[in-house]
Amino acid sequence: MVVVNSSRNVEPRIYHDGKKVLHVEKRVLVGPHNGAPNFSMRKFTVGKGGCSPYHTHPWEHEVYVLSGQGEVRFAGGSQPVAPGDFALVPPNDEHQFVNTGDGVFEFLCMVPLKGEDG
Amino acid sequence: MVVVNSSRNVEPRIYHDGKKVLHVEKRVLVGPHNGAPNFSMRKFTVGKGGCSPYHTHPWEHEVYVLSGQGEVRFAGGSQPVAPGDFALVPPNDEHQFVNTGDGVFEFLCMVPLKGEDG
Numbered sequence: 001m002v003v004v005n006s007s008r009n010v011e012p013r014i015y016h017d018g019k020k021v022l023h024v025e026k027r028v029l030v031g032p033h034n035g036a037p038n039f040s041m042r043k044f045t046v047g048k049g050g051c052s053p054y055h056t057h058p059w060e061h062e063v064y065v066l067s068g069q070g071e072v073r074f075a076g077g078s079q080p081v082a083p084g085d086f087a088l089v090p091p092n093d094e095h096q097f098v099n100t101g102d103g104v105f106e107f108l109c110m111v112p113l114k115g116e117d118g
Numbered sequence: 119m120v121v122v123n124s125s126r127n128v129e130p131r132i133y134h135d136g137k138k139v140l141h142v143e144k145r146v147l148v149g150p151h152n153g154a155p156n157f158s159m160r161k162f163t164v165g166k167g168g169c170s171p172y173h174t175h176p177w178e179h180e181v182y183v184l185s186g187q188g189e190v191r192f193a194g195g196s197q198p199v200a201p202g203d204f205a206l207v208p209p210n211d212e213h214q215f216v217n218t219g220d221g222v223f224e225f226l227c228m229v230p231l232k233g234e235d236g
Contacts, residue, residue, distance in 0.1 A: 003205060003206040006204075030180045030206045037208070039180070060154070060156065062148045084124055087122045089120050108182055110159065
């Protein structure tokens with residue numbers, strides 16, 4: 001059955017890195033909970049001054065920037081991103097998404113199901 | 119290696135249904151051509167009066183609406199969609215995406231690699 005919904009209806013999970021608040025909200029739009037067979041679609045909203053952790057894992061990210069100004073940091077460099085830009089982070093590549101603007105920075109991030117922690 | 123690019127730099131493919139122009143541009147942002155391991159991310163731009171074919175196939179779609187006004191048609195119904203809405207079309211479910219507005223209707227559509235025809 002086709003599932004249609006607004007991302008505004010999806011409750012966010014707030015990300016922390018130990019005691020530090022990262023100003024990141026994660027919404028799993030499509031995932032195991034509503035029947036995704038192979039990969040998940042998540043929406044991240046990063047507040048001013050916020051970022052995802054600089055990390056690596058054995059699955060890819062496919063990212064599309066929806067709003068705001070940000071930067072992708074990776075081993076050996078970084079690149080600014082704006083709405084309409086996209087990124088492929090291959091498995092095991094170090095990466096981080098950073099809000100470099102004054103407003104929120106929003107992006108979609110798709111991962112195979114093995115990369116979805118809920 | 120991390121791939122970052124603008125979707126504006128990706129050349130579109132124009133969709134036809136026999137002799138009928140569907141007013142649909144497809145851009146494969148992430149796919150086999152730049153190293154996607156499991157699934158592709160495509161951006162569709164549907165002009166005024168345009169639509170995708172009403173069809174079915176044995177793989178899922180995960181869709182996120184970027185701009186414009188549209189409608190998802192499926193067996194037994196239809197539902198309007200606006201920016202920020204998302205849809206999961208399970209494998210083998212009939213579906214169609216229709217531009218119901220006066221401007222362009224744009225959405226991302228992710229599929230497993232077996233559903234990517236190039």
